[in-house]
Amino acid sequence: MKSAAVLPVFLAVLLAAAAPRTVRAWGPEGHSIIARLAVPRLTPAAKAELRRILGDDYEIGDYEIASWPDIIRGNKAYEELYPRQGRWHYIDFDVQQWYDESFSLTVSDSGDDVVSQIYRWRDDLAEPGKLEGEARLDALRFLVHLVGDMHQPLHCAYRYGDMGGNMLPVNSFAGRNYAFDETTPQDWGPPSLHSVWDESLVYELIGKHTVLGMARILSREITPEEEAAWTRGGDVLRWAVDSYWIARKQAYRWTDGAKVPFTWSRPGMDLTLDNYIDSHLPIVRDQLKKGGVRLALLLNQALDPSLRQPRHELPALSPAEEAEEAAAAAEPAAVP
Numbered sequence: 001m002k003s004a005a006v007l008p009v010f011l012a013v014l015l016a017a018a019a020p021r022t023v024r025a026w027g028p029e030g031h032s033i034i035a036r037l038a039v040p041r042l043t044p045a046a047k048a049e050l051r052r053i054l055g056d057d058y059e060i061g062d063y064e065i066a067s068w069p070d071i072i073r074g075n076k077a078y079e080e081l082y083p084r085q086g087r088w089h090y091i092d093f094d095v096q097q098w099y100d101e102s103f104s105l106t107v108s109d110s111g112d113d114v115v116s117q118i119y120r121w122r123d124d125l126a127e128p129g130k131l132e133g134e135a136r137l138d139a140l141r142f143l144v145h146l147v148g149d150m151h152q153p154l155h156c157a158y159r160y161g162d163m164g165g166n167m168l169p170v171n172s173f174a175g176r177n178y179a180f181d182e183t184t185p186q187d188w189g190p191p192s193l194h195s196v197w198d199e200s201l202v203y204e205l206i207g208k209h210t211v212l213g214m215a216r217i218l219s220r221e222i223t224p225e226e227e228a229a230w231t232r233g234g235d236v237l238r239w240a241v242d243s244y245w246i247a248r249k250q251a252y253r254w255t256d257g258a259k260v261p262f263t264w265s266r267p268g269m270d271l272t273l274d275n276y277i278d279s280h281l282p283i284v285r286d287q288l289k290k291g292g293v294r295l296a297l298l299l300n301q302a303l304d305p306s307l308r309q310p311r312h313e314l315p316a317l318s319p320a321e322e323a324e325e326a327a328a329a330a331e332p333a334a335v336p
Contacts, residue, residue, distance in 0.1 A: 028066070073085070
């Protein structure tokens with residue numbers, strides 16, 4: 001029997017899952033992998049509190065948990081309960097911003113962005129007595145999902161108002177394990193560069209494996225040195241900036257380094273192993289692993305009282321800090 005805390009909510013919003021969604025980040029598979037990577041990295045105290053919130057029938061990698069914030073989008077009751085929650089899945093960093101002494105990436109003034117909301121839900125979960133029952137479950141589901149969102153690079157970047165690549169059409173994707181062309185039926189409307197990162201590249205990576213099997217493979221690949229490097233400082237804004245630079249320098253570029261077209265008209269791009277897929281799969285692999293490791297850090301801070309952090313105030317990164325973040329991929333000054 002499913003947990004009483006979860007099942008009524010899932011049934012109440014099931015019809016909403018069929019509604020069109022214009023902005024998504026990772027499909028259910030990517031979110032599940034990231035959540036499952038986090039579990040073995042939780043402290044005993046965090047695991048115990050996680051089990052208390054979820055009950056005995058769910059794991060954070062389950063669809064009803066890791067993808068719940070996508071399920072509820074467009075649902076009137078949840079729009080009233082969590083106003084503007086559709087904006088929480090991304091942050092608007094412009095890849096056309098010139099890289100000069102005035103370059104700066106900041107969170108939104110309203111707090112309606114993925115970085116601000118990750119901190120919000122971590123801190124609300126950590127504060128004793130702040131949330132109970134369904135509200136505490138919702139907070140957990142938002143935190144799990146939004147950390148995954150932030151590691152999809154096109155949720156931390158946009159170019160010429162393209163909504164993180166949502167407006168850039170893709171005509172075909174010719175991978176070894178997954179492919180589509182203009183005749184392939186699509187669940188979520190015509191494919192775009194954004195949806196390729198949400199789903200197609202993840203399907204290509206998973207191949208013949210199950211989601212659980214892929215999570216186990218990726219977990220074994222993570223070294224202690226990587227885990228330490230990816231979590232050093234625990235700065236969520238810096239992690240979003242990392243995703244921004246991946247989008248700017250790689251996701252928006254072909255394998256040869258040339259920028260992908262910015263036309264919004266169809267038929268769109270034809271992505272092949274040589275011109276895009278093979279060069280971008282290692283990025284997807286690393287982003288999923290980073291997401292899992294960083295989610296574990298945040299869940300430990302949220303659920304283990306001994307690791308609780310002060311509530312976070314979000315500063316902007318200075319130009320000097322941005323230069324440090326972008327050192328490996330810095331462009332010449334004043335070049336868009």
